[in-house]
Amino acid sequence: MTALLTVEKLKVSYPTRTGVIEAVRGVSFTLGKERLGIVGESGSGKSQTGRAIMGLTPKHGIVTADRLDFNGIDLLKASAGERRRLRGKRIAMILQDPKYSLDPVMTIGRQISETLRTHEKIGKAEARERALAMLEAVQIRDPQRVYDLHPHEVSGGMGQRAMIAMMLVAGPELLIADEPTSALDVTVQLDVLRIMDRLVSERGMGLIFVSHDLRLVSSFCDRVIVMYAGKIVEELAAADLKHAQHPYTQGLLNCMPEIGASRHPLPVLDRRPEWAA
């Protein structure tokens, strides 16, 4: 399998007045045209890993790596302009809440067609056609009507599907989905994830699916890496979840209620300083 993305010893740190915060502390993995899950509790460095790959680390953050390679492009050496051109066109990122990514004053359809027009030299009519087709691909039943709505006029689930449409319209090769459905109702979550999953496999894309929910990630990914305190503590095939070796992974499994199960009280996640060493 040819690697779409190679990450070697990625580190992200933030100097502060009281010392350096090490958000990511030497993360390594490769990704082909497959679905990789990154899980870990809040603050373990998942989003910072995704943002560094995307080139969206806040200015005061310091990113280093032995290697950060996307399809033969050395991302560490790429200029700000090159990184910007890659974003949306070849690497896309979906965030938790569409409210922060969709422009509230622009209609959904226009946002999708303008995204397309920033990456490809096409006319307005063609952009509109392709935006409508993309809305249909994310299973929006009445694309013509939704095209002219503003983000606040649609439900959270529909907003997130519009967001997926916007992110995939230019045909990226890699999608980073960072807790893409955590803000949605449980019933809507699975619908949206299934749509995303289908589009990713139909288009032969690579997917990095970031979530704190180990079971959810395993059901949508081929492989899972488990992060704790900025490091990878375990990597395993999703099918081997039951055989997780690391006590932290086992803890994550035990903390996630299975759908339909009623366990009161929920167990508390165990943490040990030596796991962060």
Ligand SMILES: Nc1ncnc2c1ncn2[C@@H]1O[C@H](COP(=O)(O)OP(=O)(O)O)[C@@H](O)[C@H]1O
């Ligand atoms: N802008 C920032 N400035 C300083 N520290 C940050 C910043 N963003 C994130 N961090 C630190 O990085 C750690 C990892 O954050 P993040 O990757 O967002 O965690 P996760 O996505 O796993 O919940 C956090 O614990 C936080 O201390």
Ligand SMILES: [Mg+2]
């Ligand atoms: Mg996060």
